[in-house]
Amino acid sequence: MQFQVTDELIDKLQYLIEEKNNEELLLHLEEVHHADIAEILTELNLEEATYLVKLLDSEKTAEALMELEEGVRERILENLSAKEIASELNEMDTDDAADIISELSLELQQDVISEISDEQHADDIVELLRYDEDSAGGLMAKELVKVNENWSVTGCMAEMRKQAENVTRVHSIYVVDDKNKLKGRLSLKDLLTASSNDNISDIYIPSVDYVNVHTEGEEVARIMQKYDLEAIPVVDEMNRLVGRITIDDIVDFIKEEAEKDxxxxxxxxxxxxxxxxxxxxxxxxxPWLILGLFGGLGAVYVMKGFEEALANYVELFFFTPLIAAMAGNVGVQSSAIIVQGLANDNLRGSLFNRLLKEIGLTLINGVVLGVLVILFGLIVGQPQIVSFTIALALITVIILAALIGTFVPIILDKQGIDPAIATGPFITTSNDIFGIFIFFYLAKTILGF
Amino acid sequence: MQFQVTDELIDKLQYLIEEKNNEELLLHLEEVHHADIAEILTELNLEEATYLVKLLDSEKTAEALMELEEGVRERILENLSAKEIASELNEMDTDDAADIISELSLELQQDVISEISDEQHADDIVELLRYDEDSAGGLMAKELVKVNENWSVTGCMAEMRKQAENVTRVHSIYVVDDKNKLKGRLSLKDLLTASSNDNISDIYIPSVDYVNVHTEGEEVARIMQKYDLEAIPVVDEMNRLVGRITIDDIVDFIKEEAEKDxxxxxxxxxxxxxxxxxxxxxxxxxPWLILGLFGGLGAVYVMKGFEEALANYVELFFFTPLIAAMAGNVGVQSSAIIVQGLANDNLRGSLFNRLLKEIGLTLINGVVLGVLVILFGLIVGQPQIVSFTIALALITVIILAALIGTFVPIILDKQGIDPAIATGPFITTSNDIFGIFIFFYLAKTILGF
Known part of the structure; x- marks a missing residue:
């Protein structure tokens, strides 16, 4: 049932492009969804893709361009004139147009904006460019349907139909006062069932969720998800309605954030x-590999410092990769759970209790792992005191790793740094060095080499 | 602007619950959104939460229950009778009700279903229980607005208003024939602007994206995201319209999948x-820690096998944690990129080219890392042949790790196993052992110990 971009279709299109058979091309692509056009553009080489973008109606290519990966899009846009880019932007919603413009060089931005024929549209885009990309202002579109609270239902219907022309999907109708301040919302359903004598002020719902232009994207996503919203209005510092964010942009945002993490x-x-x-x-x-390498070289240094253990306890050196790996694994587990808890805003209770719980948990895991190490020692005939030392060191090391894994993301988050960074090689590397040091230090204390 | 669940509010509510002051409680919670009620229920203890659920209107608590974490919800439901649970389910959309019922014990399921007063609703829920949780059938709700292609616009409006009563949000109006087969869709906008003499068959849009009840959740998410859909109709094997999936459920699904990965x-x-x-x-x-432990014990065994190197080349043992860590890091990097490429369905080109590219990439990284290792050797005054051997082994090991990281998820995916598993400790652990073995084997060949 789904349209498929097949190899045959691509071959056919490439042939038609080579032949410059525009008529056939248009016929083939007329009914194709813009998301599929985007897929086709990705499969073609740059020259062919540019040819198609120039040939097809801007209405279609504008939306297809939005679906492309940034790299592919940039290369195609480089082949278009400022005027051609502007005609694509004319067909886009303001939020998409602003995203595209911000990818261009500053000089080209000027040229393109001056070529946009619809002055209001250009104004709106310029306004959106002012906001931080990841803020509500950067995510919102200017396109929305709004009505004045003093209008009548009949007058409203006419005006609304006019506005709806410019809006791909009408989610909610926002109600504003004479100063454009957000007062509430109307559902299409309410409007359909209202009597034509009613005034908007009689039927609108005064409670409406909204965000400020400066609200962070993550907070917008959290609110829309929590309240299952499909669109949310955005107001400025004066509580004036300036835009709205729709759920499809938030879906993309959530996915990008998850991929980044x-x-x-x-x-x-x-x-x-x-x-x-x-x-x-x-x-x-x-960069991360170099970080890991430095961590490894640090570990080399630590082990050199305990070189005297080689004489009687060479097994310890065989166990260092195990100790380092376990410290890394436990640290990553602990931090991943905290990072997700922070992202979902469902960490409750004090930091102290959390650390206590993590210690308890890791102690349980550690005892199981320690017993396995001692069993292994029995099987290979290792001196029992050595096995015992290794087991004890392992438990100590992973408890410390768990504490670091819990503590670091919480601290980073408090400092306004993305805590997700803590689950990366960063924590693994530092746990490696710490772990190996504690391992040998404990061993030295117990075994006395 | 946002309602906040404060400690004071919780204290107040706890006091009122203790006092059994139902009037005040209802007054306090009347205007509170169900998502916030859910937050409140989480903050209260089980007894208090149950008290509130029994007190408040099912219409509100039903939706709040849906927002709760599974564990909390289960415990509250255990305190309710089958009849009380049924009255909650009566207020839920069929998809939510089916999700809740599937969490109950089989015996309780029977009791609850028989207590649902609306027979059609009960039938719908039972139908949904048949589908796999992660399939389109398991994700869909029965609530939707549909019209017959043979109706007139005027007749349709009346019927539609009636149907819309049961549907929280009207996304699209689906058009079916006399046999309930999906023919197309109507937008509210089209209906608003149509003349009342028109027949539905004159104005509906015959192209509509849809999925089958057996389509996998991930595929549904991919289609809805690709085409920016806010709802998608679901058909059965006979192409009959049986339900629809809305974007808010897909947002939850996407987030859960990302968290799982x-x-x-x-x-x-x-x-x-x-x-x-x-x-x-x-x-x-x-379980993952035990896997890691076995990997570490395997590494101990490998190193024991090269014990003779201790005499002249003890440095090698200091470098094993570094080698193991780098093999793990590179493997995880490679596999993470492939896993995401598979999830987003944007891996193109042959496996052979991909492996070739990965080798080239890792070779570049490896040379940089190798030079750093040799520099380190110069600084600490290590024999040059040893530094050179370590650098060469490092490059070899990470190339192999990159190949495994690329290959394994692709193979797993082809076998129908979730490739995300490959980025976990699984690949790190196997890379550790392989890496350490190759490291010592190469060193033995070059240095001849």
Missing amino acids: YQMAAGISEDVEADASIWRLTRARL | YQMAAGISEDVEADASIWRLTRARL
Whole structure:
């Protein structure tokens, strides 16, 4: 049932583009959804994609451009003139247009804006460019349907139909006063069932959730999700209605945030796709590897400091990778749970209780792991005092790792730093060094080498 | 602007519950949104929460129950009779009601269903229980607005208003034929602007995205996101319209999936919250730690096998944690990128090219890291041949780790296993052992100990 972008279709289109058979091309692509056009543009080479964008109606290509990955879009836009870009922007909602413009060079931005024919549209876009990308102001669109509280239902219907022309989807109708201050909302259902003698002020719902232009994107996402909203109005400092955010933008936002956290946890610092260039992938990955390398070199140093153990307790050196790995694993587990708790805003109770719980939990896990280590020692015929030392050190090390894993994201969050960074190689690396040091230090104390 | 659940409010409510001052309680909670009621229920103890649920109108508590974390909800429901649960379910949309019922014991399910007063509602719920939780059938609700293609616009308006009573939000009006087969959709906007002489068949849009009851949740999420849909109709094997899925359920689904992947990457196997019991947290975390421990013990064994290197090349043992950590880091990076590419369905090109690219990328990273290792060797006065051997082994090990990280998730995905599992301790652990073995094997070959 779903339209499929097949290899045959791509071959066919490439042939038609080469032949410059515009008529056939338009016929083939007429009924195709813009999201599928985007997929087609990704499959074509840059020249072919540019050809199609220039050929097709801006109404269709504008939306397709929005669906493209940033890299692909940038390359296509570089091949278009300021005027051509402006005609695409004319067809976009203001929030999308602002996103695209902000990707252009400053010089080109000026040129493109001056070429936008609809002056109101251009004004709106310029306004949106002022806000931080991840704030409600940066996420909102100017397109919305609003009515004045003093209007009658009949007058309102006419005006509303006019406004609805510019709005892809009418979620809610917002009610404002003469000064454009947000008063409440109307549902289409209410309007349908109202008598035509009513005034808007008689039928509107005065309670409405809204956010301020400066509200952070994450907070907007949290509110919309908590209250199952499909759109939320945005007001400025004077409580004037200036825009609205729709759920589809929030879905994209949530997904991007989740992907960023996931990549951060895996030690990838930029938002890269599998198909990014080797250079971008290196830039995203190498810094974390270098951090890990320094951690490893630090561990080398620590072990050198306990070199005298080689004489009688060489097993300790065989166990260091195990100790380091367990410290890393436990630290990542602890921090991942805290990072998610912070993201979902459902951490309750005091930090002290949380640390206490983490100690208890890790103690249980540690005892199980310690017993396994002692069993292993019995099987391979290791001196019991050594096995016991390793088990004890393991428990100590993972409790410390759990504390660091719990503590660090909470501290980072309080400092206004994204706590997700704590689940990455950062915590693994520091836990490695700490873990190995404590391991040998404890061993030295007990075994006395 | 946002309603806040403060400590004072909770204290006040607890006092009122103790006093059994129902009048004041109702007055306080009358205007409170169900999502905030849910937050309040979480803050109260079980007895107090149950008291409130019994006191408040089912219409409000039904929705609040849906917002609760599963554990809290289960405990509250255990305190209610089958009849009380049924009266909550009566107020819920069918999809929510089915979710709740599936959490109950089989015996209680029977009792509750037989107590649901609205027979059609009960029938619908029973139908939904048949589908797999993560399929379109399991995600959909029966509540929707549909019209027959043969109706007139005027007749349709009246019928629609009636249907809309039962539907929280009208997203789209679906058009069906006499056999209930899905034909297309109508927008409210179209209906508003249509002339009353028109027939539905004249004005409806025959192209409509839909999914089958058996479509997987992830596929539904992908389609709704790709096409920016706010609701999608669900059809059965005969193409009959049986339900619809709304975007708010998909938002929850996307978030849950992202959290699952994130936790998997961190070595946590069940969906646990920070506030879960120690027992549940142990169950989620310990298995991965034991896996890691076995990996570490395997590494001990490998190193024992190269014990003869201790005589002349003890540095090698100091470097094993570094080698193991780097193998783990690179493997996780590689697999995370592939897992996301698979999830977003944007992996293009052959597996061979992908592996080639990964080798090239890791070679670049490896050379940088290798040079750093050699520099470190110069600084600490390590024999150059040893530094060189370690650098070379490091490059070899991380290339292998990158290949495993790329290969394993693709293979798992082809086998129908969630590839996200590959970014967890699973890949780190196997890379540790492989890495350490290759490290010593190479060193033995070059240094000849």
